[in-house]
Amino acid sequence: xxxxxxxxxxxxxxxxxxxxxxxxxxxxxxxxxxxxxxxxxxxxxxxxxxxxxxxxxxxxxxxxxxxxxxxxxxxxxxxxxxxxxxxxxxxxxxxxxxxxxxxxxxxxxxxxxxxxxxxxxxxxxxxxxxxxxxxxxxxxxxxxxxxxxxxxxxxxxxxxxxxxxxxxxxxxxxxxxxxxxxxxxxxxxxxxxxxxxxxxxxxxxxxxxxxxxxxxxxxxxxxxxxxxxxxxxxxxxxxxxxxxxxxxxxxxxxxxxxxxxxxxxxxxxxxxxxxxxxxxxxxxxxxxxxxxxxxxxxxxxxxxxxxxxxxxxxxxxxxxxxxxxxxxxxxxxxxxxxxxxxxxxxxxxxxxxxxxxxxxxxxxxxxxxxxxxxxxxxxxxxxxxxxxxxxxxxxxxxxxxxxxxxxxxxxxxxxxxxxxxxxxxxxxxxxxxxxxxxxxxxxxxxxxxxxxxxxxxxxxxxxxxxxxxxxxxxxxxxxxxxxxxxxxxxxxxxxxxxxxxxxxxxxxxxxxxxxxxxxxxxxxxxxxxxxxxxxxxxxxxxxxxxxxxxxxxxxxx
Amino acid sequence: xxxxxxxxxxxxxxxxxxxxxxxxxxxxxxxxxxxxxxxxxxxxxxxxxxxxxxxxxxxxxxxxxxxxxxxxxxxxxxxxxxxxxxxxxxxxxxxxxxxxxxxxxxxxxxx
Numbered sequence: 001x002x003x004x005x006x007x008x009x010x011x012x013x014x015x016x017x018x019x020x021x022x023x024x025x026x027x028x029x030x031x032x033x034x035x036x037x038x039x040x041x042x043x044x045x046x047x048x049x050x051x052x053x054x055x056x057x058x059x060x061x062x063x064x065x066x067x068x069x070x071x072x073x074x075x076x077x078x079x080x081x082x083x084x085x086x087x088x089x090x091x092x093x094x095x096x097x098x099x100x101x102x103x104x105x106x107x108x109x110x111x112x113x114x115x116x117x118x119x120x121x122x123x124x125x126x127x128x129x130x131x132x133x134x135x136x137x138x139x140x141x142x143x144x145x146x147x148x149x150x151x152x153x154x155x156x157x158x159x160x161x162x163x164x165x166x167x168x169x170x171x172x173x174x175x176x177x178x179x180x181x182x183x184x185x186x187x188x189x190x191x192x193x194x195x196x197x198x199x200x201x202x203x204x205x206x207x208x209x210x211x212x213x214x215x216x217x218x219x220x221x222x223x224x225x226x227x228x229x230x231x232x233x234x235x236x237x238x239x240x241x242x243x244x245x246x247x248x249x250x251x252x253x254x255x256x257x258x259x260x261x262x263x264x265x266x267x268x269x270x271x272x273x274x275x276x277x278x279x280x281x282x283x284x285x286x287x288x289x290x291x292x293x294x295x296x297x298x299x300x301x302x303x304x305x306x307x308x309x310x311x312x313x314x315x316x317x318x319x320x321x322x323x324x325x326x327x328x329x330x331x332x333x334x335x336x337x338x339x340x341x342x343x344x345x346x347x348x349x350x351x352x353x354x355x356x357x358x359x360x361x362x363x364x365x366x367x368x369x370x371x372x373x374x375x376x377x378x379x380x381x382x383x384x385x386x387x388x389x390x391x392x393x394x395x396x397x398x399x400x401x402x403x404x405x406x407x408x409x410x411x412x413x414x415x416x417x418x419x420x421x422x423x424x425x426x427x428x429x430x431x432x433x434x435x436x437x438x439x440x441x442x443x444x445x446x447x448x449x450x451x452x453x454x455x456x457x458x459x460x461x462x463x464x465x466x467x468x469x470x471x472x473x474x475x476x477x478x479x480x481x482x483x484x485x486x487x488x489x490x491x492x493x494x495x496x497x498x499x500x501x502x503x504x505x506x507x508x509x510x511x512x513x514x515x516x517x518x519x520x521x522x523x524x525x526x527x528x529x530x531x532x533x534x535x536x537x538x539x540x541x542x543x544x545x546x547x548x549x550x551x552x553x554x555x556x557x
Numbered sequence: 558x559x560x561x562x563x564x565x566x567x568x569x570x571x572x573x574x575x576x577x578x579x580x581x582x583x584x585x586x587x588x589x590x591x592x593x594x595x596x597x598x599x600x601x602x603x604x605x606x607x608x609x610x611x612x613x614x615x616x617x618x619x620x621x622x623x624x625x626x627x628x629x630x631x632x633x634x635x636x637x638x639x640x641x642x643x644x645x646x647x648x649x650x651x652x653x654x655x656x657x658x659x660x661x662x663x664x665x666x667x668x
Contacts, residue, residue: 423579423580423581424581426577426579426580426581426611427577427579427581430577430609447640448639448640448643451608451609451640451643451644452643452644452647454609455609455611455644455647458579458580458609458611459611459612462579462580462611462612462613465580466580517612517615517616517648518612520648521611521612521644521647521648524647525647
């Protein structure tokens with residue numbers, strides 16, 4: 001028996017039938033495995049079996065049970081069922097459960113072998129089809145993977161680490177058909193950060209490449225104007241940059257019949273404002289910490305790729321500590337339920353204030369989870385792309401903490417700021433302190449009280465510059481603002497000579513001496529003042545202010 | 558920061574064109590005031606634009622007051638903002654220098 005055509009499995013509890021079938025198929029060139037019941041058939045099933053013949057009525061596991069097992073585990077095998085004449089309803093059920101066909105006993109041997117040949121041919125075809133499908137799926141996967149890789153490496157820039165005054169998080173989750181979403185960050189200098197978010201119309205590799213091209217045009221224009229800026233000392237504004245990119249790309253985009261929506265935003269830390277050019281992009285959400293409200297920022301410009309776009313209009317939006325800017329792609333608002341209901345701008349806008357207190361990456365994560373819960377799926381039709389820029393808030397120190405008031409200086413950057421020992425810093429310091437006080441005690445401090453606190457801080461810093469540092473500039477003064485036990489804490493750290501308040505002369509109120517008022521002012525505005533020398537030659541001055549009190553009045557004198 | 562001055566009869570009226578008078582510009586302010594005062598005896602300082610004065614700024618004002626007093630004249634302040642007024646009260650400058658709501662009232666007070 002050379003040239004075996006393959007294995008065939010038969011199962012029948014009737015030994016006579018088993019012998020007949022074995023003989024029949026061995027003659028046709030098959031190797032036959034004969035089982036006495038469904039259970040044995042299942043046990044002897046191997047992946048190289050080409051065809052299966054099952055008796056419907058068997059002990060242990062009947063034909064239907066065995067059939068279902070096989071269909072479930074070997075989808076490319078369609079068993080043929082043997083039935084008794086009176087058992088037509090079971091035969092129909094078997095067909096429904098995935099049998100190739102059925103044949104009634106007593107059977108015609110030629111008919112049965114023909115049926116087996118047909119089943120083997122059909123199954124082989126199904127196998128090939130599955131294989132092709134798998135290859136196609138693999139190829140598609142490969143394309144998505146490629147596009148996703150383009151997206152991650154070319155389209156999505158990384159925000160600068162530790163840009164002072166801003167906390168930034170970004171995320172992109174590719175959909176099954178990759179979009180041309182892109183974003184990038186450019187730290188112009190220590191006071192200016194540019195954020196570009198955009199979306200190319202269309203999907204797939206073509207739009208991913210277009211997105212990459214747009215990004216590289218931005219880099220090109222910025223680089224060129226940046227070089228020019230070295231001479232003119234003026235970095236171009238967002239509208240000029242977008243105009244440059246538009247001029248460079250318009251012909252290609254018209255030829256490709258595509259367009260790009262984008263928002264080019266510049267965060268200006270010195271002026272505390274964001275200047276942006278919006279070209280038909282999703283409306284950026286601006287959450288204001290002080291009021292808890294959101295504004296949707298919308299430009300009037302057409303997307304890039306429309307010839308009538310020039311000139312681009314620049315908008316200005318001022319911001320304060322704790323504010324959040326939420327940039328996103330349509331993948332968020334156009335996520336939908338199985339019934340086709342869109343998530344929408346309104347729902348998204350409501351989520352930003354809800355999560356405003358958590359760190360930016362958590363804001364994104366929670367919004368993503370909410371959208372997943374809404375749409376009932378973890379995969380969206382469009383890319384999920386968003387960038388969160390939070391203006392570093394002045395955080396409160398937990399009031400029940402045992403870390404005492406030294407905490408702010410140990411946790412850098414969040415509510416403390418370094419200044420240099422120069423009198424020209426005073427104005428900036430007052431701004432910092434004013435913002436900090438408003439952030440810490442938004443309702444409790446009135447304008448009068450804040451002016452007084454600004455005054456006390458000015459006096460402390462002036463003393464540090466004049467006396468601790470002896471007028472030498474460029475030395476560090478670190479100021480931290482915090483909250484503890486209902487008191488506003490303002491801490492000053494310097495590295496100069498330590499100060500003994502007892503040796504300072506008292507002020508004269510008759511106008512005979514100009515100086516000496518600083519300490520008097522400080523002690524009358526703050527409820528408590530602590531001077532101490534710490535390790536590493538650091539001096540610490542601490543002002544404690546209870547917002548309920550007014551400044552000391554002095555009815556005497 | 559700039560200063561602007563004009564005369565109204567025999568009264569010199571100077572306007573501080575700065576938002577803040579602090580340790581950073583007090584020295585400049587002091588010498589500028591000294592120049593403007595010269596030998597004048599009747600002097601009005603319009604502080605309408607100033608929203609912040611620290612002890613150095615007060616010191617500069619006291620210095621100007623001394624210079625004028627030494628020549629037998631007087632310095633009066635006009636348009637002092639509320640936050641600055643609080644500061645003056647804290648260091649009791651309001652007991653030494655007379656303040657008026659308007660420039661005209663200050664000029665008129667010299668009689």
